[in-house]
Amino acid sequence: MKIIDKLKKAFEKQPVSTTKIVRLDSVESTNGYLRTYKPEENEPMTVVMADYQTAGRGQGTNKWESEAGKNLLFSVLLHPYEIPVATQFLLSMYGALCLRDVLTKYVGEDITLKWPNDIYWKNKKLSGTLIETKLSGGRIKDCIFGVGLNVNQTVFKSDAPNPVSLCQILGKEIDREALLQKIVQAFERNYEWIRSANYGAISSMYHDALYRGKGFYWYEDKDGAFEGAIVEVEDNGHLILRDREGRIRTYEFKEIKYGKI
Numbered sequence: 032m033k034i035i036d037k038l039k040k041a042f043e044k045q046p047v048s049t050t051k052i053v054r055l056d057s058v059e060s061t062n063g064y065l066r067t068y069k070p071e072e073n074e075p076m077t078v079v080m081a082d083y084q085t086a087g088r089g090q091g092t093n094k095w096e097s098e099a100g101k102n103l104l105f106s107v108l109l110h111p112y113e114i115p116v117a118t119q120f121l122l123s124m125y126g127a128l129c130l131r132d133v134l135t136k137y138v139g140e141d142i143t144l145k146w147p148n149d150i151y152w153k154n155k156k157l158s159g160t161l162i163e164t165k166l167s168g169g170r171i172k173d174c175i176f177g178v179g180l181n182v183n184q185t186v187f188k189s190d191a192p193n194p195v196s197l198c199q200i201l202g203k204e205i206d207r208e209a210l211l212q213k214i215v216q217a218f219e220r221n222y223e224w225i226r227s228a229n230y231g232a233i234s235s236m237y238h239d240a241l242y243r244g245k246g247f248y249w250y251e252d253k254d255g256a257f258e259g260a261i262v263e264v265e266d267n268g269h270l271i272l273r274d275r276e277g278r279i280r281t282y283e284f285k286e287i288k289y290g291k292i
């Protein structure tokens with residue numbers, strides 16, 4: 032085969048992303064940027080990424096700090112009108128599974144999903160997600176899926192929650208742009224899951240990928256520490272644990288902490 036034909040073939044095989052990606056040097060927060068963003072009519076998905084955030088937000092009242100130009104800080108705007116509010120955890124599972132798919136290709140087996148949607152490598156946090164939704168008539172009008180993924184940072188502040196970066200795991204710097212392309216392609220490819228609203232299949236993939244998905248581990252709620260095993264994550268996103276006495280305990284996010292293994 033001629034070289035040009037080989038190149039053409041390779042190019043045809045390479046999926047090309049159709050999603051608009053807005054690239055910024057610095058912004059307060061990529062989630063905040065998308066909150067006032069007006070998409071074109073034929074723009075099902077928009078991504079905004081920044082090299083630096085001056086007020087990056089984490090879960091609850093946490094800040095998300097990230098060294099300039101080292102990591103991936105991006106938010107994906109989706110309009111999943113198909114999804115009723117009651118089952119909006121589907122979005123959380125979809126996003127986390129997209130990230131896991133790509134990161135597993137980089138790192139291998141040890142990538143898991145820590146309820147509700149952190150990405151862990153072994154027992155260290157590789158990525159965190161902040162989801163914000165705008166509702167209309169009991170359905171989801173807009174969903175902003177904001178991701179902070181540690182890529183090339185190697186020194187973290189001491190109060191960061193057990194962080195790790197891809198560079199630390201793999202021992203080499205990672206091309207952030209190529210990684211972002213792969214993640215966006217996974218979001219595009221897997222959007223079919225949302226369209227088909229195949230809750231059972233997504234939920235089963237999510238459960239298979241859960242950190243501490245099997246066996247008893249230490250947890251901590253407002254009454255203290257206890258050993259529990261994950262029974263399931265409900266469709267509404269609540270975590271159900273069974274303790275050593277067989278008691279079933281149900282938690283919303285922030286009501287439970289992971290104790291030491």
Ligand SMILES: O=C(O)CCCC[C@@H]1SC[C@@H]2NC(=O)N[C@@H]21
Pocket residue numbers: 059060061062063084086087088089090093095104105106149158159160161177178179180
């Ligand atoms: O606390 C967490 O684990 C969630 C962290 C989410 C951080 C990302 S960085 C990009 C996007 N913009 C923000 O302000 N936050 C999210």
